[in-house]
Amino acid sequence: MTASTQEPESTRKPHILFLFSDTGGGHRAAAESIIEALQLEFGDALTTEMVDFLLDYAPPPYNRLPEFYPDFVRIPELWGVGFLISDGRRQARIMTSTMWPIVRRAARRLVREHPNDLLVCVHALGTSFLLRALGSKRPPFITVVTDMVSTHALWFDQRADLTLVPTEMARQRALEFNMSPDKVIVVGQPVSERCSTPAGDRQTLRQKFGWTLDKATILLVGGGEGMGPLEETAIAIDESGLDVNLVIVAGRNIKLKADLEVRTWDNPTYIYGFTKDMPDFMRASDVLVTKAGPGTIAEALIASLPIILYSKLPGQEDGNVRFVESVGAGVWAPEPLQVVRTLTRWICRPNERLNVVENCRQAARPDASRRIARILGEQLGLPTKG
Template identity: 35%
Template sequence: MGKKAIIFMADSGGGHRSAAQALKEAFDFLQPGEWEVHFIDVFSLLPFPFNKSGGSYRPMVTYTPWLWSFLWNLAQNRWFLDFVFGFFTPLTRNALLKLIRDYEPDLAISVHQFSNVVPVKVFRDGGWGGFFATVVTDLVTTPLAWFYPGVDACFVPTPEAREMALKAGIHPDKVYLKGFPVSLRFQPPEDKGEVRKALRLEEEATTLLLMGGGEGMGKIFPVALAINEASLPVQLLIVTGRNQGLRRALERVNWKIPCRIYGFVDFVHSLMQASDVVLTKAGPGTIYEAITVGVPVLLIDFVPGQETGNVDFVVRNKLGAFAPSPEKVVAVLEEWLSAPALLDEMKAQARKLANPKASLEIVSLLLEKAIL
């Protein structure tokens, strides 16, 4: 392997890592065996105790969403970001320069909002002459920290994100609207029944997939109970991710409907291909994985700030609906189950909006622009 790339990401939530893996997969697909791709957790570059801050994401948005909303809105001010990045630049300089020495990357990619300004400045000051690209993994209400005019390219998933990039001062020639990078495994199924058979599910039953990202976040438990109590004519698949407490609680439920409970799995694409509806919080990665597969989305929760606009995105584009309470979830599902044509319309709209080859297009353009 003669070429090297590093991808800045974080494990606070599962979306950043999923996007990074999708890009790595694209490198392997387009130039097999030619690229050595390394993932760098942006928080690991910080000294103690700041290197532990990534773990505060789930507790904060779960138990103190008002605090997260306050901090998110504060970070939409350029003066605040200048202060934060000015503070952390000297704290991370040595670690970032060590990355250059250790990996000698030809290409650096950021899929996290906090790994744009500081790495670009430190890399350039350190004499690195490679190509630096940002791949934005928020959809509509995108944090200002994503956008730094000093990057060589900025890939955005939606027209709204493109507008934000331009307003932040990135030159139009550097901004590319390519969609959201998802794994090539997320494709519409040729035969949904065959996928269900492989998963040992009921082949003819209407199937609901309930999930909350890699961390099992959101209102999964009360929504699952409401669907169970309503005895809807469905089979229910629940992915709890890394949330072991949630999984144990669900396993104690007396289920009236067919139900399968999964922890953290690497076959979410198959579960989506087996499903007729995906119920989830408004995480951008899960939304785009679902619509790429061609499945309507019923949003049950959202993180204030960066996920607020995702609700409107889904509703406005007729990709699904938002149900803020378990009772509303049941009501929407009853409406959808009684109107198959409505589900078909949402599936068609999903296929129209999704770009299953987004990761390939992003990496292809990166290779072209970086002249590698």
């Protein structure tokens, strides 16, 4: 639903436009989580809309970036080089100036076709181009940064009314790009309400999913696209002699899921594709083995689930590893043998794992989506429900 300039001002509800793109699962998930929180905080007092600005508006071949993204990230070295050479104030300025003549018409068409009272951008590529297309007479513009620490320069544009970041590390990086301190707010990583409201205790959830109840349960996740050495790591754990449940989430990687399903496993092993049950999977597990995606890390912290990071996108996710280690919420273990050693230590020394559990709890920001929703509501002058 779009805001209509035809409706009487007294009856028209304020309308928020969310700009995202499916280059990875985190941008869509962040927007959906904030919209969910807005509905919980304000009910039907406003309307919302999501637009994939790359897929729906970018000129070819840029409109195919969401399609090509899984292939890009399967070559992490190339991704890292691209990230590093494009990051920085000067590089960002050159990139936006060079691209503006190419995207100008599409960007202006987007803002013309989607009138709104507040624009929220959850993707680094959208911020500067859309601000330029909007011009000076525009509604408030808020950037919600979805990278945890290693935030690309394209996230930060001084014209934005507010920039909301997930960590203090990200805020410091924003200040390095000369962002106004009073316009950069640490709110946490937006996640769905389900992450903060568990559907049951660990045993109840394991029963619900049909998992063996009396074994340590290891949850292995490769992100929405099933990235990283997920299969090799799972096999190494299975062949290690550890007596565990293995819960493997292959995401949208259909071939990986099929390969895992034909293997004969020594331990009870449960294999899933893309799932909406991740919050409950985390609550039912004892350890998470995952790539260093910011959304997954944020959800694990809320679930008080110790984290073993086995893969990362160079450049973009380097800071996520530093963050997890700095708060004592987990370890970096890029080799399958390192993963096995960490699991063995945590299983044999339960008190050490419990210390990590407590560190996760302290680092969590379960109210991030609600905080963001309230900030957006303030921009529109809306009172919260109740």
